[in-house]
Amino acid sequence: MLKLDERLSLCAYFVREGVSLADIGTDHGYLPIWLLLNNKIKYAVAADVRKGPLERAKSNMERYRVTDKVKTVLSDGLENISADDADDIVMAGMGGELIASLIDRTPWLKDTNKNLILQPMTRAEALREYLCLNGFNIKNEKACISFGKTYCVMLVSYDGTIRQCPMKYKYAGTLDCDKSVEARRYIYAVTQKLKKKLMGYEKGTEEYNSVEELITELAELIDMGEQ
Ligand SMILES: C[S@@+](CC[C@H](N)C(=O)[O-])C[C@H]1O[C@@H](n2cnc3c(N)ncnc32)[C@H](O)[C@@H]1O
Numbered sequence: 202m203l204k205l206d207e208r209l210s211l212c213a214y215f216v217r218e219g220v221s222l223a224d225i226g227t228d229h230g231y232l233p234i235w236l237l238l239n240n241k242i243k244y245a246v247a248a249d250v251r252k253g254p255l256e257r258a259k260s261n262m263e264r265y266r267v268t269d270k271v272k273t274v275l276s277d278g279l280e281n282i283s284a285d286d287a288d289d290i291v292m293a294g295m296g297g298e299l300i301a302s303l304i305d306r307t308p309w310l311k312d313t314n315k316n317l318i319l320q321p322m323t324r325a326e327a328l329r330e331y332l333c334l335n336g337f338n339i340k341n342e343k344a345c346i347s348f349g350k351t352y353c354v355m356l357v358s359y360d361g362t363i364r365q366c367p368m369k370y371k372y373a374g375t376l377d378c379d380k381s382v383e384a385r386r387y388i389y390a391v392t393q394k395l396k397k398k399l400m401g402y403e404k405g406t407e408e409y410n411s412v413e414e415l416i417t418e419l420a421e422l423i424d425m426g427e428q
Contacts, residue, residue, distance in 0.1 A: 203235050203265060207347040208320065211354045212293050215318045215341070219243055223287035225279060225303065226250070226295050230258030230271075237267040246286045248276040278303035279310070289316045293354075297321035297328035304331070310359065311336065317357040325353055326371040332357055333366035342374045344387035351387040368415045377422050385423050392419045 205213060209232050216222060216236060221244040224233045233245035247262075249255045255273050262268050274281050279290070290310070292300045300319055304310055310317065317337070321328050332339055332355075341356040353374065369377060372391050376384040395416050402409040 203231060203238060205231060205235050207345040208352045208354070209235070209293065211343055211345045211352070212291055212318050212320055213241070214343075215316070215354060215356045216241060216289050216291070217316060220288035220316075221245070221286060223248060223279070223282050223290045225276075225282075225290065225292045227258050227273075228254040228294065230261045230273070232291060232293065233271055234261055234265045234267055237270050238265060242289075243270070245271040246274055246282055247271055248274045248279070248282060250275070250277045279307040284309040284312065284315075288314065289318060291318045291320075293318070293320035294322055297324035297326070301328050301331035304337070305335070311361075313359055315358060317355075319355045319357055320352060322352075325374070328355075329371050329374055330366045333364040333370070336361040336363055338362065338364075339374055342376055343379070344376055344381070344383040346383055346386055351383065351390045353387055368411065369418050372415065373419060373422065388419050389423050392416050392423070395419070 212232060213236055218241055220242055222233055222236060222242045223246045225248050227233065227247035227249050230247045233247050236242045237245060247258050252275060255275055259273050262271055276282055292303060300321055319328060336359055337357050338360045339355050339357050342353055344351055344353050353376065373388050376387060395412055399409065399412050402412065
């Protein structure tokens, strides 16, 4: 039986029961395969911009005998996917800026009935900022630890409300209210990255002070989680 790691398991957790799913940047195709094997979804479109990963997905789908309920599509982002193909759309394992640009190029995602499940590998802060400023609501966000690394997964849908995106929200999202070990570890990893960034700024400048202040705020969250 196929087993997902913690990162893909968390993506799977956010997918609604009985939906049609689009998995953008599917690579091996494990997420739609697992969801089909576990009868959580009715149908899937697995898309990738490269032929190699798509072939890999196809052969895994044959191996797990789910080919009747999934189609593979060569597609740059959601270019070759239509609104009717998917209720829930997963974009996992890609950079936050790339995910933001793929959303931006797909106007039909501005639909309150569609759920986006987003798992940025890098620049999660850029993705959160894009979502806030473009009418997308992060309805839930959770962190996980997989093979010693921390990841966040966001459950997002469009509601048309343009939101402010203060620094703390940009870097911690709604994880600031989450006292789980995973969320604290995620925020800790973010502070470590920010400390490296701080070294590139001149002490006393506005940029330096705002990053230093953010690190202090985030460090307080970690301490609160340990109480
Ligand atoms: C690291 S893999 C992630 C695989 C899987 N989603 C996961 O999270 O384990 C990233 C995949 O995204 C694909 N990709 C990159 N840019 C893309 C784009 N613009 N449209 C669709 N797929 C893309 C790559 O070809 C690659 O197969």
